[in-house]
Amino acid sequence: MNLVLLTNTFFAFAIGLFATLHSLASCSNINRPHDHSFLYDNFPQLREQAAKPAFIDDDETLLAEVKNSISPDLPMEEFMFNECFLQEGLLMTKAKSTRLGDELLAVLADVQMTRHKATKSRSAFHELIYSCKLVNPDLTVLEDFILSTMDMHHSIQEIAPDPNYSAVVFLGRSPCLYQVAMEELSKKYPQAINLPLVHILYSGHADALSKRAAKLHHGDRGVELNMITEDKLNFYMAYLSLKKLPCYKQLFLVDIIGTGGGIRSWLGLLETLVNSMGLSMPKVHLFVLTPFVRTIAAFNERTTGFYIDETRLFAYSSPNKKIIFDENKELNVKAMEVDVTPIHISTMTQHVIDYNPLQRHCTHGFFFPAQMWTDEGYAMAKKGGDCHNKIYAKLRSMLDEILDVYLSGLQQMESTCLKRT
Numbered sequence: 001m002n003l004v005l006l007t008n009t010f011f012a013f014a015i016g017l018f019a020t021l022h023s024l025a026s027c028s029n030i031n032r033p034h035d036h037s038f039l040y041d042n043f044p045q046l047r048e049q050a051a052k053p054a055f056i057d058d059d060e061t062l063l064a065e066v067k068n069s070i071s072p073d074l075p076m077e078e079f080m081f082n083e084c085f086l087q088e089g090l091l092m093t094k095a096k097s098t099r100l101g102d103e104l105l106a107v108l109a110d111v112q113m114t115r116h117k118a119t120k121s122r123s124a125f126h127e128l129i130y131s132c133k134l135v136n137p138d139l140t141v142l143e144d145f146i147l148s149t150m151d152m153h154h155s156i157q158e159i160a161p162d163p164n165y166s167a168v169v170f171l172g173r174s175p176c177l178y179q180v181a182m183e184e185l186s187k188k189y190p191q192a193i194n195l196p197l198v199h200i201l202y203s204g205h206a207d208a209l210s211k212r213a214a215k216l217h218h219g220d221r222g223v224e225l226n227m228i229t230e231d232k233l234n235f236y237m238a239y240l241s242l243k244k245l246p247c248y249k250q251l252f253l254v255d256i257i258g259t260g261g262g263i264r265s266w267l268g269l270l271e272t273l274v275n276s277m278g279l280s281m282p283k284v285h286l287f288v289l290t291p292f293v294r295t296i297a298a299f300n301e302r303t304t305g306f307y308i309d310e311t312r313l314f315a316y317s318s319p320n321k322k323i324i325f326d327e328n329k330e331l332n333v334k335a336m337e338v339d340v341t342p343i344h345i346s347t348m349t350q351h352v353i354d355y356n357p358l359q360r361h362c363t364h365g366f367f368f369p370a371q372m373w374t375d376e377g378y379a380m381a382k383k384g385g386d387c388h389n390k391i392y393a394k395l396r397s398m399l400d401e402i403l404d405v406y407l408s409g410l411q412q413m414e415s416t417c418l419k420r421t
Helices: 003-025 038-042 044-050 058-070 076-085 102-115 124-134 141-159 176-188 219-226 230-242 261-276 347-353 356-362 375-381 388-420
Strands: 166-171 197-200 250-256 283-291 314-317 322-325 336-345
Touching: 038 044, 044 219, 076 356, 076 388, 141 176, 141 250, 141 283, 141 336, 141 347, 141 388, 166 176, 176 197, 176 347, 176 388, 230 261, 230 375, 250 261, 261 336, 283 347, 336 347, 347 356, 356 388
Parallel strands: 166 197, 166 250, 250 283, 283 336
Antiparallel strands: 314 322, 322 336
């Protein structure tokens, strides 16, 4: 099936789904979903509350209290702008608070060598990543964004995707700033990948129980946020269709990973959509934004590149470069294996991109769990954070300046590598 025919097919399907959505929205009864009914079946007492689109953002209330105690007369947009860009702001702070110990640095260097074979065959690109990212103690979070984005970009290039049937998908709020960085890199880098960069609204762990630490994801509230009713399922299927995801044969999925439950649940939704259209599941390659491991002991066959934590729903197989989900019927986690490339970020960078006030106000993403899958929820979510336009204007300008420096350094590295070979 060619791309034009496939595009027409899924647009027709999406229109049908939206028609179904609006007919279901007019019904007073809560309908049992055909699929993804684990929470619906097991928590009948919460169905009525879960069907309501409203939610309370406790962190948002807390942020308002903090702002009012610091700068009561400053508009939220200016307050968050200062939080991001002042000298000690979120994006300008040091990515590492202390130098890496010599022993850990040696292990990290060895991992880099293993990944990219012998020194002679390592590209100039990875020479730049290594020399700047692992050694420089003064690296800012913003610079870490750039280097991680360049690493991810180059890793995608190495896979050699089909430009007609591949896309880079940024899932939820955490990778939003990486999408901005990738957009700016694509403008300046001569060898830039020519792939669609697609943002997908998604939060939580749809139709599954969570092992996350945050209290929002537990108890009745966690079930209400993530329960899927038939109208909400149809709504989200239509949304994914309009994002053209069924068109692609390969998706490069970018996200941070905690327990892994959110990513696994979302992949199940995508699988439901393509199956309902009679299509094959796209090949998914996951690019996980992950901090350096804390201890040398964490470097082993199953966990290289990820924190050791009993809440994990996955294992990482280094030889096969896959994340492996085992079935967990208690939580409603299905077995699956996904190709993965860890993209290393600093612990401070992880803190910044996962910081709720920044996600809420300063990105084009929005909190979008299953309870928000309605017309009203989508109308709110598609606007993104209320400060993100101003933040992005400054961010893009700063990214451009840093990119000029690093791309110039890359050219010098390329020249050195050519002499070496």
